[in-house]
Amino acid sequence: MNYRHAYHAGNFADVLKHAVLQRMLVLMQRKEAPIAYLDSHAGVGLYDLHGVEAGKTGEWHSGIGRLPAQSNSPLxxxxxAQVAALNSEGERRYYPGSPELARRVLREYDSLQLCEKHPQDFALLKDNMRHDERVICHQRDGWQIGKALLPTEEKRALLLIDPPFEAEDEFSQAVNTLQEAIGRMRQVVVAIWYPIKAEKQLKGFYQALANSGAPKLLRAELWVRxxxxxASLNGSGLAIVNPPWPLEEELRTGLPELLKLLDQGGGGYRLDWLIEEPVLAPTPGAKPRKPRQKAR
Ligand SMILES: C[S@@+](CC[C@H](N)C(=O)[O-])C[C@H]1O[C@@H](n2cnc3c(N)ncnc32)[C@H](O)[C@@H]1O
Structure with missing residues (x-):
């Protein structure tokens, strides 16, 4: 395990992941029922952009560093506002990872379960989350999260699958974990984050997602080159199962807005359904259509 997220925190891929995560958690709160948030690969939770690791790569400058302090865009x-709340005015120093963002957005009766395997990062995560009684940190293999933690007591849950993608098999592990999750809790919202280097490398992954058996699956991608x-990270995507309404509509305007801010030349975005929601037949007694699958 060589990967440390502190080198990459706040980069353009984090911006997409965290803006969408934040939005999903807000939209899920339109219903009062409690929410469980699960993070399979949590990282340390909170990052110092002026720290040694972030300073070595400087990646955040082409990510959160390009965004304005505030925006009217729903996405x-x-x-x-959450990033600003962590910093004093005009400063961009502290950056929230997925656990910190979720913790800040969720209500007092919601819960969070975070898995992190790296011993040092786990210790930092635990320390960063120590004041919040809603949070349970597990030093364990995130790929077992479905078996270990689902279904949750809460009827509504969001699972973020966010591995480092250091090894080839992590794409298939992500799809297996997704299938495990929906097998145990069909209504769970799942977001898999994935890197985009060359598009053609992702064909098999798209196919596996389309064949995953998920009730519905939205693909949202943004590449900055x-x-x-x-050889290089050019963009990233999120495969979102059971996205809360109206996330799709918000992304339709939000992705081009984000592209304008992050584009380094030749960037683009894509938003489409890899598995469409079955449309219920209007006539009584008629069978609903099967989900339509698509992969390209
Ligand atoms: C991309 S980072 C997570 C970033 C975090 N979700 C965020 O958005 O702020 C991936 C993390 O997964 C951890 N990791 C790698 N393999 C793991 C495994 N099998 N189980 C749990 N954590 C793992 C790494 O130590 C790293 O902290």
Whole structure:
């Protein structure tokens, strides 16, 4: 395990992931029922952009560093407000990882369960979350999260699957974990974050997602450079099962807004359904249509 997220925190891929995560958690709160948040690969929770690791790569400058302090866009407004709340005015020093963002957005009766395997990062995560009684940190293999923690007591849950993608098999592990999760809790909202280097590398992954058996699956991608160079991270995507309404509509305006802010030349975005929601037949007694699957 070489990966440490502190080198990458706040980069353009984090911006997409965290803006969408934040929005999903806010939209899920339109219903009063409690929510369980689960993070399979949690990281340390909170990052110092002036720290040694972030300073070595400087990646955040082309991510959160390019965004304004505030925005009216539904996708960005709350996310930027959370980042601002961690910093004094005009400063961009502290950056919330997925656990910290979720913790800040969720209500007092919601819960959080976070898995992190790296011993040092786990210790930091535990320390960063120590004042919040809603949070349980597990030093365990995130790939077992479905078996270990689902279904949750709460009827509504959001699972973020966010591995480092250091190894080839992490794409198939992510799909297996998704299937495990929906097998145990069909209504769970799941978001898999994935890197985009060269688009053609992702064909098998898209196919596996389309065949996953998920009730519905939205694909949201943003690349800041042409996605044709396998050696560098050019963009990232989120595969979202059971997205809360009206996330799709918000992304339809939010992704082009985000692209304008993050584009380094030749960037783009994509928003489509890999599995469409079955449309109920209007005539009484008629069978609903099967979900339509698509992968390209
Ligand atoms: C991309 S980072 C997570 C970032 C975090 N979700 C966020 O958005 O702030 C991936 C994390 O997974 C951890 N990790 C790697 N393999 C793991 C495994 N099998 N189980 C749990 N954590 C793992 C790494 O130590 C790293 O902290």
């Amino acid at each position: 960005l407004a709350d996310y930027l 042409p996605a044709d160079n396998a």
